[in-house]
Amino acid sequence: MEFSMLGPVAVTTGAGELPLGPAKRRSVLALLLLQPNTTVPLEQLIDSLWEDEPPEHARTVVQGHVSRLRATLAEGGAAAYGIELTTHGSAYLLRLPEELIDAHRFGELVALARPEAAPGDAVPLLREALGLWRGPALTGTVTSPPFAAAAHALEERRLTAVEALARAHGTLGEHEQAAAILYSAAVSHPLREGLIAALMRALFRAGRQSDALEWFHRTRRLLNEELGVDPGERLSGAYEEILRAEREGTSAAKGSPAPASGGADGRQASAGGTAPAAGAGRVPGQASATGAGPGAREGAARAAPRLLPRPPARFLGRDHQLAALTDVLTDHTTGESPLAVVAGPAGVGKTACAVQWAHLHAAAFPDGQLFADLRGFGEGDEAPAAEILRDFLLALGTPPERVPGSAQAASALFRSLVAERRLLVVLDNARSSAQVRPLLPGGPRCATVVTSRSRLDGLVATDCARPVGIQVLGHEEGAALLGAMLGPERVAEDPAAARELVDLCDGLPLALRAAAAQLTARPRWRLARLAAALRDEQRRLALLSAEDTGIAAALRMSVARLSADDARLLSALAKSADGHLNASVAAALAGYDPERTQDGLDRLAEMHLVDEEATDVYTISTLTQLFARDERDERGEKGGGAGK
Numbered sequence: 001m002e003f004s005m006l007g008p009v010a011v012t013t014g015a016g017e018l019p020l021g022p023a024k025r026r027s028v029l030a031l032l033l034l035q036p037n038t039t040v041p042l043e044q045l046i047d048s049l050w051e052d053e054p055p056e057h058a059r060t061v062v063q064g065h066v067s068r069l070r071a072t073l074a075e076g077g078a079a080a081y082g083i084e085l086t087t088h089g090s091a092y093l094l095r096l097p098e099e100l101i102d103a104h105r106f107g108e109l110v111a112l113a114r115p116e117a118a119p120g121d122a123v124p125l126l127r128e129a130l131g132l133w134r135g136p137a138l139t140g141t142v143t144s145p146p147f148a149a150a151a152h153a154l155e156e157r158r159l160t161a162v163e164a165l166a167r168a169h170g171t172l173g174e175h176e177q178a179a180a181i182l183y184s185a186a187v188s189h190p191l192r193e194g195l196i197a198a199l200m201r202a203l204f205r206a207g208r209q210s211d212a213l214e215w216f217h218r219t220r221r222l223l224n225e226e227l228g229v230d231p232g233e234r235l236s237g238a239y240e241e242i243l244r245a246e247r248e249g250t251s252a253a254k255g256s257p258a259p260a261s262g263g264a265d266g267r268q269a270s271a272g273g274t275a276p277a278a279g280a281g282r283v284p285g286q287a288s289a290t291g292a293g294p295g296a297r298e299g300a301a302r303a304a305p306r307l308l309p310r311p312p313a314r315f316l317g318r319d320h321q322l323a324a325l326t327d328v329l330t331d332h333t334t335g336e337s338p339l340a341v342v343a344g345p346a347g348v349g350k351t352a353c354a355v356q357w358a359h360l361h362a363a364a365f366p367d368g369q370l371f372a373d374l375r376g377f378g379e380g381d382e383a384p385a386a387e388i389l390r391d392f393l394l395a396l397g398t399p400p401e402r403v404p405g406s407a408q409a410a411s412a413l414f415r416s417l418v419a420e421r422r423l424l425v426v427l428d429n430a431r432s433s434a435q436v437r438p439l440l441p442g443g444p445r446c447a448t449v450v451t452s453r454s455r456l457d458g459l460v461a462t463d464c465a466r467p468v469g470i471q472v473l474g475h476e477e478g479a480a481l482l483g484a485m486l487g488p489e490r491v492a493e494d495p496a497a498a499r500e501l502v503d504l505c506d507g508l509p510l511a512l513r514a515a516a517a518q519l520t521a522r523p524r525w526r527l528a529r530l531a532a533a534l535r536d537e538q539r540r541l542a543l544l545s546a547e548d549t550g551i552a553a554a555l556r557m558s559v560a561r562l563s564a565d566d567a568r569l570l571s572a573l574a575k576s577a578d579g580h581l582n583a584s585v586a587a588a589l590a591g592y593d594p595e596r597t598q599d600g601l602d603r604l605a606e607m608h609l610v611d612e613e614a615t616d617v618y619t620i621s622t623l624t625q626l627f628a629r630d631e632r633d634e635r636g637e638k639g640g641g642a643g644k
Contacts, residue, residue, distance in 0.1 A: 001081045003033055003101045006154065007134030007434060008458065009141055011076065018076045019563050021599050024049050025065040027141040032085070032094035033101055034150055039091040048146040064595075066092055102132045103154060110161050115168035123172070126165040131408045133158060134434045136462050159185060163198055175206040180416040186215070187419070187442045190222055193231065197238035204242050212242055304368035305395035308426065311359045312352035314484040317477045321468055325357045328466040329424075329447040330364065337441055339463055342451045344470035345608035345621070346377070346554035347510030350451040351428050353470060357449070358426050365447070367421035370395060372439070376431025377453055377557040385438040389414055392425075392439075411438040419443040427451070431561065433458030453558055455606050472507030472621075475499045481509060482527075485516035490527070497527035504534040505544065506621045511551045514544040541626055555627045558609060565592075567631075569600040570609055573620050574628035582616045 004010040009026045011018040020026050031048055032040055046058045055061070070085045078084070083096040098104040109129035113122035137154035141147045162185045169178040182199040189195055196219045203212035216239045220231050231239070321342070328340040342350045355371075362369055372388045375381070389410035393403050396417050404410045422445045430436050430452040436459060440448055450456065450465070459465035473481065479498040483491040491498045505511035515534070519525055534540050541552040559567055572590035573581065581589075587597035601618060604610045611619045620628075 001076060001078060001083060001100060003029075003096070004134065005030060005033055005101065005103045006106060006132050006137055006158075008139040009033075011073070013076045015076075016563075018072050019565065019599075020072065021065075021068060021595075022602075023140060023142050024061070025068060027147060028062065028065045029069055029094075030138055030141050030147070030150075032092060033103075036098050036101060036104075037093070037095055039088050039093045042090045042092070045092070048144055049142055051142070051144040068595075103137075105129075106132050106161075107157070110157070110164070113164060113168070115164045116171055119168040119171040122168040123165065126161055126168065127406055127409060129161055130158065130165065131406060133408075135437050135458070139458060139462060159189065159192065159195065163195060166198055166202060170202060170205065175202050178202040179206055179208070180412050183416050183419065184412045184442060187415070190219065191226065193219070193223075193235040197234045200235075200238045200242065204245070209242065209246065213239070304366065306362075306369055307371040307395060308358050308362070308369050309355055309371060312356055314481070315352055315356050316480050316484055317473070318349070318353050318356070318470070321353050321470055322357050322360070324468045325354075325449065326361070328468065329357075329361070329449060332444060334464075335444050336464065337444055337446045337448065339440065339447075339459065339465040340449045340468050341456045341459055341465045342449060342468045342470060343453070343455050343608065345472075345508070345624075346453055346558050347508040347551050348470050348472060348608075349509040350453075350470055352509070354426055354428065354449045354451050358424055362424070365422050365424040367418075367423045368396070369424040369426070371426045371428065373428050374430045374435055374439075376429045376435060377554075377561060378429060379557070382431050382435060385435070386410055388439055393417070407438055414439075415442040418446055421446065423447075424449075430454075430456065432456070433462070437463070453608055455608075457606065473502065473509060473512070474507065475502050478502030478505070478507055478512055481512050482516055485513060486519055490519075494527045497531050500531045501527060501534070504531060504540065504622075505551075506623045508551060508623070510554060511544045511623065514550055518543060537626055541623070541630065544623075551623055552627055552630075555624060558607060559627070559631065562603075562607070562609075565596070566600050566603055569597065570604060570620075570624075571628045571631060573604075573610065573618075574625045576620060576625070579620045579622060579625060581618055581620075583618075586618065 001011065001013050004012070009020070009030045011020065011029070020029065027049055028045060031045060042059060042062060045062050046054050049062065050058065066085065066087075073083060073085060081097070081100065083094075083100070086093050086095065099108075106129045109125050113125040113129070115122045115126075136151065137158075138147055138151040141151075162181060166178040166181045169175070169181065179199060179202040182195060182202055186192070186195055186199050196215055200212040200215050203209075203215065216231070216235065219235060223229050223231060230236075325340055325342070329338050331338050342354050344350050358369055358371075370392050372391065373383065374388070375383045384407070386405070386407040389407060390403050392414055393410060394400065396414075398413070398417070404413060418441045420443055423441060423443070425439070425441055425446065425448040427436055427439055427448065427450045430450050431454065433456050436450055436456070440463065450459070455467065456465065460467060479491055479495065479502060482498055482501065501515055502512065505515055515530060519527065519530055522530075530543075534543055541550070544551045545553070559570065562570065569586070569590045569592065573586060575589050576585070583594060583598050583601060586592075586601060587594050590597060590600075592600065601610065601612075605612045605618070609620070609624060611621075613619055
């Protein structure tokens with residue numbers, strides 16, 4: 001059992017992640033983890049959970065969350081790991097081996113590292129420590145000042161480790177690696193003067209004087225505009241050291257702004273004390289293995305990667321969504337890399353919409369278009385970040401032997417390589433925000449579009465992603481898709497049957513395409529004949545399949561990602577007569593308590609397996625109901641079904 005705070009607050013076991021419930025419950029756990037093996041007063045929990053005046057029943061709410069956490073930990077086998085959540089009067093104690101907490105392991109690894117005295121040993125220790133981070137610390141907790149302060153303190157520790165790792169690389173003479181590591185942190189923390197100063201020195205030692213000086217001027221402008229102050233001693237000192245070294249004609253690669261790190265790097269400098277022209281324009285991690293000059297860079301630009309799949313066949317409509325993507329992905333007014341999340345239920349056409357937009361706007365990204373299927377809702381395991389990053393780096397021209405082995409190092413190199421490029425990244429079929437974050441470019445001229453069956457609220461919260469929802473097709477759009485697949489004449493023969501087919505397919509493009517495939521294989525069938533066959537609910541899902549494509553297969557992948565509790569809740573919802581229900585009805589069908597039911601409904605809505613049409617008004621589509629019933633029948637209502 002492992003406890004995570006360096007990213008989303010989570011508890012994982014060999015069987016997967018435990019369901020922790022709403023933000024306040026995660027926050028209770030986080031506060032106990034921040035003070036492990038120490039009693040935490042109930043009043044401290046209340047003060048931390050409510051930013052404003054807590055409600056009268058705050059004590060009862062906290063006690064309820066502690067009770068649910070205790071039950072969840074017990075169900076996950078906490079006792080076997082020596083973990084116990086106990087009550088001590090009006091305080092709580094989470095007793096556990098501290099090495100099970102990622103923040104504790106992080107601190108131990110950083111403490112063991114000696115960047116200057118033993119840099120060769122420090123590099124793997126610090127990389128392992130930083131590899132424990134999966135996003136901003138304490139993600140998923142409430143936004144009160146105590147949690148903001150704790151998250152800030154953890155982030156400060158992370159940045160200190162980043163700077164230590166860069167120093168270790170610098171001591172080893174690996175200045176390009178040091179710059180690549182510092183670059184990503186500097187983009188995220190542009191006013192941290194010590195970090196910028198370290199980046200300037202690393203860039204200078206790597207032979208990139210102009211880039212080093214540009215970072216100083218950029219930061220000076222930001223300090224003036226944001227805070228109304230001039231650069232401090234550390235930033236000004238680094239700037240003056242670089243200028244002095246240039247005036248004295250000292251070799252940049254020998255690292256004159258700080259004690260020389262020795263050796264072989266000096267051979268890369270020209271007689272005039274500046275780096276060769278081929279290196280002057282490189283971004284961190286893009287050193288040429290062949291010593292090629294500007295002409296080679298131009299050749300690389302001509303070979304920009306084009307990894308998009310072919311445009312979707314017979315793509316129709318979605319004008320509103322395409323326009324929304326244009327608004328999001330071409331908005332460079334914020335100075336940040338724009339990010340859009342295309343979310344919707346299985347089979348609604350998310351990938352087709354994203355790929356269509358990417359092809360329509362490819363010219364706006366002359367430095368390339370990258371595409372990856374993250375396999376978040378596919379057969380087998382999701383795609384590891386290291387695997388995707390390796391493909392991206394190779395496509396961008398990185399020699400295979402220079403691709404880092406760890407996902408974190410590869411992510412930093414990727415962001416460095418694309419920092420100044422106009423590049424489009426399409427990440428398809430994502431399961432979670434944590435899966436996406438290492439793959440995001442950082443440059444302001446890059447853009448990223450992610451598709452997922454989940455809303456990926458984490459990306460919205462921490463990375464300012466803009467959601468672009470995709471809904472099912474209406475009658476006219478659905479009939480137009482059938483006409484594009486079958487020919488307009490065949491649909492025009494019986495428009496009423498076409499409308500019925502759209503209804504029987506729940507307006508899902510995947511289901512409509514499968515229906516069109518059935519009719520294409522049977523040219524003598526009229527639309528009404530297929531509609532009559534689909535009215536049989538026992539056969540509908542089977543008929544809406546075509547080889548490896550079908551709505552049942554798509555739904556199976558969504559349900560496979562649910563916890564056992566949520567899968568049973570979905571199965572219970574299939575009993576609804578008309579697919580419309582509220583939390584009370586859902587609780588009665590499932591046999592769950594109201595809080596457990598509400599949490600489950602929220603997760604099912606996030607996964608687009610149910611739709612929350614209004615406050616406490618939920619709908620479940622007919623095809624999802626049919627699939628859930630089939631799954632329940634296959635299980636044979638074990639133990640009396642989901643309601644037990």
